[in-house]
Amino acid sequence: MAKRIDVSxxxxxxxxxxxxxxxxxxxxxxxVTAFIGPSGCGKSTFLRTLNRMHEVTPGGRVEGKVMxxxxxxxxxxxxxxxxxxxxxxxxxxxNPFPTMSIYDNVAAGLRLNGSYRKSELAxxxxxxxxxxxxxxxxxxxxxxxxxxxxxxxxxxxxIARAIAVEPEVLLMDEPCSALDPISTLAIEDLISxxxxxFTIVIVTHNMQQAARVSxxxxxxxxxxxxxxxxxxxxxxxxxxxxxxxVQATEDxxxxxxx
Ligand SMILES: Nc1ncnc2c1ncn2[C@@H]1O[C@H](COP(=O)(O)OP(=O)(O)OP(=O)(O)O)[C@@H](O)[C@H]1O
Ligand SMILES: [Mg+2]
Numbered sequence: 001m002a003k004r005i006d007v008s009x010x011x012x013x014x015x016x017x018x019x020x021x022x023x024x025x026x027x028x029x030x031x032v033t034a035f036i037g038p039s040g041c042g043k044s045t046f047l048r049t050l051n052r053m054h055e056v057t058p059g060g061r062v063e064g065k066v067m068x069x070x071x072x073x074x075x076x077x078x079x080x081x082x083x084x085x086x087x088x089x090x091x092x093x094x095n096p097f098p099t100m101s102i103y104d105n106v107a108a109g110l111r112l113n114g115s116y117r118k119s120e121l122a123x124x125x126x127x128x129x130x131x132x133x134x135x136x137x138x139x140x141x142x143x144x145x146x147x148x149x150x151x152x153x154x155x156x157x158x159i160a161r162a163i164a165v166e167p168e169v170l171l172m173d174e175p176c177s178a179l180d181p182i183s184t185l186a187i188e189d190l191i192s193x194x195x196x197x198f199t200i201v202i203v204t205h206n207m208q209q210a211a212r213v214s215x216x217x218x219x220x221x222x223x224x225x226x227x228x229x230x231x232x233x234x235x236x237x238x239x240x241x242x243x244x245x246v247q248a249t250e251d252x253x254x255x256x257x258x
Contacts (some may be wrong), residue, residue, distance in 0.1 A: 003168045003199060004029050005050065006067040011228075012045050015059035019045045021228035023064075025218060027169075032195050034210035034237065035203045037220030037252065042229030043203045046220070047171050050201065051087035052080040068168065085113065088167035092174040094154035096146035096161070102129075103142040105157055109165040124164055132160035133190050152183025159190065163198070170194065172202040176209065188213050207253055211241050219249045 005027040012020045020042035027033045035043045048054040049062050052073060066073045073083050096105045106125045110116055116124070125142075129135040134156040138149070146157050155175060162170060172191075176184040191200060191213050204210050210217050218234035233246050244250050 003069040005169065005199065005201075006065075007050070008065045008067075010046070010049055010062065010064035010066065012042070012049050012054055012063075013059070013061045014045075014057065018228040020049075020220075021230055023231045025231060025234050027199060027201060028216075029199045030195055030197070031215040032191060032200045032202060032213050033234075034214035034217045035201065035220060036205070036207065036210050036217060037229070037232075038222065039205075040229070041220040041222050043220055044173050045229070047089075047173055047201060047203055050169070050171055051089060052083045053089065055080070085109070085165055086167055087169040087171060088162040088165065090155070090158050090162050090170065090172045090175050093178050094151060094158050096149070096154050096157050098145065098147040100146055101143045102138050102146050102149070102157060105146040106160045106164050109161060113165060125160075128160040128164040129157075131163050131194070132156045133186060133193075134160055150183070152179050152186060155179060155183065155187060156190065159187075159194075163194070167198065169199045169201070172200065174203050174205065177205065184209070207241075211237060217241070219244070219246070219252060221248055221252070 008024045010023040011018060023046060035047065037043055045054060050066055054060045054062055062074065097108060100108065103125055106128050107121050110121060110124055126135065129138060134153060137153060146154065149157060176187050179187065188209065194200060202213065214237045216234060217237045217240040219232045219240065220229050221232045222229050232248055233244060240249060241253060
């Protein structure tokens with residue numbers, strides 16, 4: 001579990017449009033890496049190349065390599081479905097399966113993976129809901145629909161669903177942008193706990209959030225409108241926010257941008 005990611009020369013296209021160009025970086029296990037940068041610079045696109053979701057978009061194409069420890073996720077014999085199980089994802093808007101109960105939402109991924117005994121399933125559901133700091137709030141209504149929870153609870157439900165299948169990496173694309181400040185802090189606390197077990201990559205527009213939760217920060221930018229997004233620099237979060245190497249990074253984090 002908690003493997004190291006090593007990306008080299010990653011370029012992604014939508015049809016003929018090159019969205020991100022030649023990105024290389026490593027992500028250490030049991031750490032949180034934040035992706036920051038202006039809208040349209042390719043943060044979400046890059047994130048989705050890390051679990052082979054980019055290619056699900058019509059015209060979506062990738063060049064380059066993503067190593068998860070010693071396995072290239074883009075090698076010919078690799079099954080993208082397995083990759084998506086190993087590298088889980090949490091989206092901007094909480095997206096619980098609306099007609100499913102809280103219990104079934106968490107159990108859904110496990111059921112897809114194979115057969116579990118009822119008691120085993122119940123154990124994993126409880127462990128995952130506890131892991132997502134949601135258990136106490138829902139333990140008496142596990143059979144109620146997941147869509148009946150608050151936004152922050154729904155997002156923690158989605159995190160429970162994602163961690164139930166024991167992924168090695170957890171990708172989060174602006175997981176708090178639809179949440180109130182209290183739910184946001186709850187998710188941030190949760191991220192700090194989860195990094196003891198998982199490798200986490202989070203996209204955020206909230207500079208305070210990046211500074212609070214991440215160990216390392218990657219700044220992405222566009223050279224000009226219509227140009228592909230590039231990785232400008234990646235470094236210790238403390239360093240990015242106090243003394244970045246590149247002027248554009250400083251301009252962005254201090255709000256003097258475009
Ligand atoms: N489904 C798509 N089809 C075609 N082009 C797309 C698609 N999704 C994104 N793009 C383009 O790819 C580029 C990168 O978009 P992306 O969504 O990755 O940026 P982002 O950094 O996540 O932006 P934001 O901060 O607004 O979420 C943009 O030029 C965008 O228009
Ligand atoms: Mg995005």
